[in-house]
Amino acid sequence: MKIPVVRDILEANERIARQNRELFDENRLLVINLMSAPGAGKTSLLERSIDALKDEISMGIIEGDIQSSQDAERVARKGVPAVQINTGGECHLDGNMIRDTFKDLDFKGLQLLVIENVGNLVCPAEFNMGEDYKIMMLSVTEGDDKPSKYPLMFRKSRVLLINKIDLLPYVDCSMERIEKESRRINPELTIFRISCKTGEGLKGWYSWLREQVNNKKK
């Protein structure tokens, strides 16, 4: 009885996600869905990316959290339009929640919309929202066994950002193992090793993002 219900929810979500995507495409808006475990550094990445790119790319942010608006406040302080979704218990964002923000976020003038999902390595990967790309972040403090334990998110993502490389000297984590196992699950994965604390490795990420925004403009 449980499985058909879940399938219905996923199918209904797919329909809404496709409608969202059509709207994003009409507006030539690049949309990325940023996912990770809690505390991997998604909001820090956004703060860095806004500082680096806001003069050349007009962007908006949707923040997803169970509760609180701390993340939207953090990115709004950087001077970009931000909307907070409180899921009120739900462990992921879905297409409908994104559609509900359209009244609060005028994306007519935007080139890039970043949706920061709820911190969770599991469920967010199952729910499309109409995004162009899923981007996932893993921090080295979480350990190098995560690709084989949470394969779906690695399989669905276009980019893997390995964050907190400044902490590598203090943790037992093999970058080679993360990269090897991630690529075994998803050979197409683009991987950047970064530190949102020191800024190391972020130029490659900015270039990738710039390129996708330009491609979507055409």
Next chain:
Amino acid sequence: MKIPVVRDILEANERIARQNRELFDENRLLVINLMSAPGAGKTSLLERSIDALKDEISMGIIEGDIQSSQDAERVARKGVPAVQINTGGECHLDGNMIRDTFKDLDFKGLQLLVIENVGNLVCPAEFNMGEDYKIMMLSVTEGDDKPSKYPLMFRKSRVLLINKIDLLPYVDCSMERIEKESRRINPELTIFRISCKTGEGLKGWYSWLREQVNNKKK
């Protein structure tokens, strides 16, 4: 349509959890449900706890993961009976999955059963399995804003283990903020600051566990 279905699932789960609990109580078995975000250090805590306590407390472990049996192999190497549950996509364990392990895990002679949940700060807190206590772990690398962002798990837990304190010099994380916000959500919370890497602070946790096992014996 969605909410009633979820309620049915939760109600059905509660019934099974109560049945599990009766069986645990009949056997004077202390059962704890260990939860955290991915990579916070649950399995490392188990390895440490087994080494410290296995000569005085007979224990068994149930490992919950989406996929893979790496965690069960890690704890089995320590010489305790271990069963791996692969949820096959589900982001949490539930009462039924635990009931299904009873054929593989003879807990007649056991005093302590530790259930390591799927790494996820959200959904596991909603599903009882018949355990005596929920125990949660937060690592300092996840940041000090987690209590207000994921309040349910903090509210439902009896103990909060703050792990990876050996990394405090290298991260921006206020222990005071974590403890203050956690206690605002749950004034009854017992908190231990620990490092599963260095062993710091673990004696308090072992004493707590020993005491609960003794109480359950009576």
